[in-house]
Amino acid sequence: MSVLLRTEGVHKSYGGVRALDTCTIEVNEGTVTGLIGPNGSGKTTLFNVITGYAKADAGEVYLADRRITNMAPDKVFALGIGRTFQLTRIFPSLTVMENMLVASQHHRAGARKRAIEQLEFVGIEGYHASLAGTLSYGQRKLLELAYILVADPAIILLDEPAGGVNLSLVNHIAARIRELNAAGKTFLIVEHNMEFVMGLCHQVTVLDSGTVVAAGPPDIVRTDRRVLDAYLGEDLEDSDEDPDPAEGT
C-alpha cells in the first residue's frame, strides 16, 4: 500500500507557542486514518499546514511524491486535497447548488449533474435551491462533505466530522465515509469521538504538544499505555463498555 500523504518533521510556532514540533505522519492510500490528541495538541494546525492555510516554519509535506509544502490553498486543492473545517464553513448567501459549483472549479463539464449526485449521496438534494445559510448545523456538515466530494480529491481531510451533531447523523456520516472508502477514497480524520474514530479508522496517529507519540492500528493504539495515560485517561477503557460517544476524549 503506497503512502499518499506524508509530513516530515514539520515545525510550526505561533509567537512563543510551539504548535507542531517535528511532526511526521503518513497516510496510506485507500485507508481511513484518525488523528487524535488532546485539545491544543496541534491537530488542526497540522491540517492547516497540509492544506496551505498556515505556513510551516520547517519540515516538508508531500502528496504522493510531490512536495506541496507551503503551497497556497487553491493549489493544494487543485492537486487533490480537500478538507472540511471544525466549524463548518459554507457560503451562506449562495444556494446549496452554488456552493457545490464553487468547489467544481477544476471539473466544469457536467458539474451540475455531479453536484446533484453528491447531494443525493449525502442526503440533502432536496435543499439544492435553498440558501445555504438557512441549513441546520448538521445539514451544513453534509453540504461541506458534499462539496468536497464534487471535486473528487485524492484525499479528504475531515476536521471533527462528528462534532456537534446528533448520534443518528454521526452514524450517517460514518456510513458515508465507509462507503467512499470502500470505493477507494482516502481519509484523514481529526475527531474527539473515540467510538467514531476506533470504529472507522484503519490507522490512528496520536499527537501531543505537536509531536506524534503513537501511531498504528486502533487496537494497538488504544492499548498503548502512553496514549491511555497521557491522552485518553480512563475514558477509552470506559468507552469499551459504554458506547455513548460523549464519553470519548
Add this chain to the structure above:
Amino acid sequence: MSEDHIEGPSGLARLRGLTGLQLAFVVALLAVAVAFPVLFPSPVDTNYGVYALIFVAVASAWNIFSGLSGYISLGHAVFFGSGAYTLGIAARDWHVTGTAVFALLPLAAVAGALIAVPFGLIALRVRRHTFIVITIAVFFIFQLMAYNLSFTGGTTGLDSPFLPWGAQTYNNPFYYIALACAVGTIAVAWLIRRSRFGLQLRAIRDDEDRARGLGVHAMRVKLTAFVLSGAITGLVGAVWFFYLTQVQPPSGFDPLFDLSVVLMAFLGGLGTVSGPVLGALIIEPGQLYLTANTNGYISEILLGALFLVAVLLVPRGIIPTGGEYIRRLTTKGRAAIPERGPASQRAPAPTGPRSDEGATREGGASKGARRQAGKIL
C-alpha cells in the same frame, strides 16, 4: 430579474434565464429610456437623464467589484477623475477638437484599467476594513496629485474641447452616450452575476479563505473584477467630463462621489444587478433636484439621512427585501423542502458494493440512505 442561479451556456442562450414578464419589463424600460428625450425635450429634464444614467453606469460598475466581492471601495473616484483627466490631457496635448474627442473615450477605460492594476495589487492584499482605508488613502493621493502636478492644470483644472451642438439639443447626444454606457454596464454586470466568475466573487464575499480552499484563485478573481470596474468607471468619467466641459481636482476627485455611489448600491441592493440601477435612479435625480431647489448643503444632509434610513430599515436594500417579501407571499403554505425533479433528471441508479446502510457508491445514494438522511434531518 432572477438573480439567484448560474446559467450554463453563453450568449443569447443566457436570456432564457429571464421569464417572459421580466423580459417584457426590461424591453419596456429600455423603450422608455430611449424615448425620454423625445417625451421630455427640455434641457432641464434631459440634464436629469444624463446624470442619472451616468450614475447608473458608475454604480453598476462599482457593484461588479464591490457588490459581488464584498470589498467596499471608497476610491472609485480615482478611476472616475483619472478618466476625465486622461481625456482632458490627451485632447489638449494632441490638439483634438470637436466631436473627434469621442474617439478618445477608450483611452479613459485603458487609463482606469492601468491605474486599477497597481492600486488593486496593493489594496487587495488586505481584507475588508483595511481595504476601505487604503482606497480612501489612494483617493486622497490622486486628488493631491491633481492639485499639484503641472500637467493636470492645478486648481484650475482642464477644459474639454468645444462641441458645436445647439444649446436646445446639446444634452441629447450625451443622453444617448450615457444610456449606451449604462445599458452596456448593466449587461456586463448581469453576465458576470450569472457566470462562474461572478460565483467566485460571491464566494469570496462570503468566505474568502474557504473559497481559496476550494480552488478559487482569489487574488486573480478580485483583481480582474477591480480592473474591469475601474475601466468602466474611467470611461464614464470621461463622458461626464465632456458633458460638464471641465474638470477640477475637487470635482474629478470628489469624496461625495464615492459616498453617493455606495449609497446607491446599498439602497437598491448590494450585489444585485438591478439594485444599483434603482438606487442611482432614485438618488441622483433627487440630489440634483435638491441642489437646484434648496441651499446646497440641504441635499448633503438629506443624503446622509437617507443613508441612515436605508441601513436601518432596508439593510439588504430595496430589491432583496422586496424580493423576499414577494417570495414569502408566493410560497406561503408550501413545503419547506422542494419536491424532487422528475425521474429523468435524477442521478443514475446506484450500483457497486453495498454498505451497512444500503447506500452503494460514491456519486449515488440508495433510497435507504436518503430515507435515513431524511429522518435524521
